[in-house]
Amino acid sequence: MAMVMTMTKTVSITEAKNKLTQLVREVERGLEVTITKDERPAAILISWDEYAAMKRRLAAARLRELRDELEGSGLDAAKIYRESRKQLEERS
Numbered sequence: 001m002a003m004v005m006t007m008t009k010t011v012s013i014t015e016a017k018n019k020l021t022q023l024v025r026e027v028e029r030g031l032e033v034t035i036t037k038d039e040r041p042a043a044i045l046i047s048w049d050e051y052a053a054m055k056r057r058l059a060a061a062r063l064r065e066l067r068d069e070l071e072g073s074g075l076d077a078a079k080i081y082r083e084s085r086k087q088l089e090e091r092s
Contacts, residue, residue, distance in 0.1 A: 006050075010034045013042065 009023075009031055016023060016035045023033050023045060033045035046054075070077060 006030065006032045008032045008034060010036060010041075012039075013037045016045070 007030065009026065011019070011023070011033060013035055016033070027033060027045050027047050030047070032050075034041050035043040035045060
């Protein structure tokens with residue numbers, strides 16, 4: 001997986017409130033903004049595209065974990081599906 005270096009900027013929460021429109025524009029151009037509260041990181045402002053990509057990566061990682069758990073459990077996914085389907089049809 002390729003790593004992309006992202007430019008970062010750190011601003012206080014007060015500055016973020018005052019410059020939100022400007023910060024959003026900068027984030028849309030690829031900047032990552034760390035927002036601090038009492039000089040400690042409190043939040044990150046990232047682009048929607050970066051957020052969506054992160055969510056996809058997390059979902060894919062979780063699916064791999066679930067697949068590994070299923071493979072290690074000795075359960076047969078196709079058999080479970082057939083039995084679940086049969087039970088649902090019997091209820092109808």
